[in-house]
Amino acid sequence: MATVRLESLTKMFDGVTAVDDVTLDIADREFMVLLGPSGCGKSTLLRMIAGLEAPTSGVVSIGGVAVNDVEPKERDVAMVFQSYALYPHKTVRANIEFPLKVRKVPKAERAAAAEQAAAALGLTDYLGRKPGQLSGGQRQRVALARAIVRQPAVFCMDEPLSNLDAKLRSETRAELVALHQRLSSTFVYVTHDQVEAMTMGTRVAVMHSGRLEQVGTPAEVYARPASVFVAGFIGTPPMNVLPAGLADGPDDERSLQVGIRPEHVVIDDTSSLRATVALVEQLGHEVLVYCQVGDTRIVVRGAAGGDAVARVGDEVGLRLPAEHRHHFDPTTGRRVDR
Amino acid sequence: MTVALTPVSSRRRGSGRARESLLALAMLAPSIVILVTFVLYPLGRAVFLGRQRCDAQARNCRTNGWGQYLDIAKSDEFQHALWVTVKFALLTVPVGVLLGLGLAVLADKHLRGVRFFRTVFSSTVATSVAVASLMWLFLLQPSRGVLANIDWLNSLFPVMKRPGLLNDPGTALTSVAVSSIWANLGFTFIVVTAGLQSIPRELHESAYVDGASPWRRFTDVTVPMLSPTLVFVAVVLTSRAFQAYGEIDLLTNGGPTPQDSTTTLTYLVYGSSSVARSDAGLQSGVAVLLFVVLLALSALQLRGLGRRVHYGNE
Numbered sequence: 001m002a003t004v005r006l007e008s009l010t011k012m013f014d015g016v017t018a019v020d021d022v023t024l025d026i027a028d029r030e031f032m033v034l035l036g037p038s039g040c041g042k043s044t045l046l047r048m049i050a051g052l053e054a055p056t057s058g059v060v061s062i063g064g065v066a067v068n069d070v071e072p073k074e075r076d077v078a079m080v081f082q083s084y085a086l087y088p089h090k091t092v093r094a095n096i097e098f099p100l101k102v103r104k105v106p107k108a109e110r111a112a113a114a115e116q117a118a119a120a121l122g123l124t125d126y127l128g129r130k131p132g133q134l135s136g137g138q139r140q141r142v143a144l145a146r147a148i149v150r151q152p153a154v155f156c157m158d159e160p161l162s163n164l165d166a167k168l169r170s171e172t173r174a175e176l177v178a179l180h181q182r183l184s185s186t187f188v189y190v191t192h193d194q195v196e197a198m199t200m201g202t203r204v205a206v207m208h209s210g211r212l213e214q215v216g217t218p219a220e221v222y223a224r225p226a227s228v229f230v231a232g233f234i235g236t237p238p239m240n241v242l243p244a245g246l247a248d249g250p251d252d253e254r255s256l257q258v259g260i261r262p263e264h265v266v267i268d269d270t271s272s273l274r275a276t277v278a279l280v281e282q283l284g285h286e287v288l289v290y291c292q293v294g295d296t297r298i299v300v301r302g303a304a305g306g307d308a309v310a311r312v313g314d315e316v317g318l319r320l321p322a323e324h325r326h327h328f329d330p331t332t333g334r335r336v337d338r
Numbered sequence: 339m340t341v342a343l344t345p346v347s348s349r350r351r352g353s354g355r356a357r358e359s360l361l362a363l364a365m366l367a368p369s370i371v372i373l374v375t376f377v378l379y380p381l382g383r384a385v386f387l388g389r390q391r392c393d394a395q396a397r398n399c400r401t402n403g404w405g406q407y408l409d410i411a412k413s414d415e416f417q418h419a420l421w422v423t424v425k426f427a428l429l430t431v432p433v434g435v436l437l438g439l440g441l442a443v444l445a446d447k448h449l450r451g452v453r454f455f456r457t458v459f460s461s462t463v464a465t466s467v468a469v470a471s472l473m474w475l476f477l478l479q480p481s482r483g484v485l486a487n488i489d490w491l492n493s494l495f496p497v498m499k500r501p502g503l504l505n506d507p508g509t510a511l512t513s514v515a516v517s518s519i520w521a522n523l524g525f526t527f528i529v530v531t532a533g534l535q536s537i538p539r540e541l542h543e544s545a546y547v548d549g550a551s552p553w554r555r556f557t558d559v560t561v562p563m564l565s566p567t568l569v570f571v572a573v574v575l576t577s578r579a580f581q582a583y584g585e586i587d588l589l590t591n592g593g594p595t596p597q598d599s600t601t602t603l604t605y606l607v608y609g610s611s612s613v614a615r616s617d618a619g620l621q622s623g624v625a626v627l628l629f630v631v632l633l634a635l636s637a638l639q640l641r642g643l644g645r646r647v648h649y650g651n652e
Contacts (some may be wrong), residue, residue, distance in 0.1 A: 078548070081540045
């Protein structure tokens, strides 16, 4: 059993708050993604789980036991770093065996475990090489093999795919999901890439300025963003957010910011919301039309060759269907359900 | 037309190349002049002088042939000085590297006030050999030296008072070595500290999460990652040990006599009480042999240790 529970966790560095009163329950065998822009405190949160940073206040529990004063090695966690942190002077085999070696696992046993981990990640042919002789993707897999070799209860991963090229990244995403299912361990995965969060996470915790903005399944976070920040962070292009009073609607709506996903905006010349087309992006399978209403930019996503086709400079009408609208308080930025 | 043009263009290219070469030569000239004047000419002159017997001013010389190098190498004085030099290097280099490494590792922690210690540890780099030697002379001097007049130290080591650490043939070389280690510590400390700071933090963190003890992290991460730095420091310290002169001249004058316990090869070349002092030919001969020994030693160190060293991500 390896649930991870964070209670009112706060971390300050020289008076700067990196993590601000975060409470989060991570279930056993869950793939929890901590998502947010750089500097939002997600890595610090992960490092507190791994035991690399001590919380200023609050409690970290792993498997129901408070571990604030427990050394990393006793926490039964493994960590994969963005830079992979492989020992350049050791062979792949020695790198994978290292966590077992420091735990004084007998030689034959650790050799077998290392070979098994290497086989699981397709590294058998590279056991005798040094990390410098491997490609980025192979190094990344060595880092994963080193993490899985001692079968920890919790995996902490700090942007492990950031140093890979786009193609390898999407392949490795699928491999990581498969690995999670096979290992049935708890994964805590830090990323600033919303695609990784949406495709890999059982749940996503969106962070902003040290605080948790929203925790939910990828579908929930996309469909019902809890704040303007989440709405603007998830989705490519992100949700359009119109200042209060711009969109037509009932009076109680006019004091709120209105959010709407680009795929839900309809170009409809009968609509009273008039906009000028500023840019049209043809992406093959779809087309993005960037419209300007005063200072506000509204993006419309349409199927290629569909209704959304417009030309730069055209004046168009935009319809924002009521059932797809999201509402946010203009002062707090929080979601308002009407 | 094209046929007629070809020689013209190639001539142009040719003159362009010549101009380029001239320019390159002009730009290299200052370096070449310095190299020839201060390195190549003196080296050649020393090799030439080494086959001669001269007076101290190297004015009246007669050649003894290349065999003089063999005679010098076979002489008791040279072999004794070589042995003293080797002992001096063995005393100073390992201890110097280990102390510098130890202090650098201690000062690499993020502790309050660690900057003060970093400044103190690196301060000897700004201390000249003369100042360092005088300081140790004042510490060890038997009648008034601070260390030599601590009662309990005296009763433990009577040699400190009589005849004095620098005056006893058994302790003189070690005492000079201590002074030399102290003087070189700042250099080792700074270089090793720079090496430590270039080790990615994640390597330590990864080992820490994996359960490695501090000692294990030191032996499995710090030392291998630091190995190129340590080899560099060892080569430099060895070369300095083989060329140590100032501290010996100031502290012991190559003595105590008649054992010549601190007459190293460099002292044999320059020392005021050296037997080679009055003969520029002999001095050059010893100097050239020292150069050969040092060259061989550095090559051995770099090849021998270099094989076991991890250099970057190759």
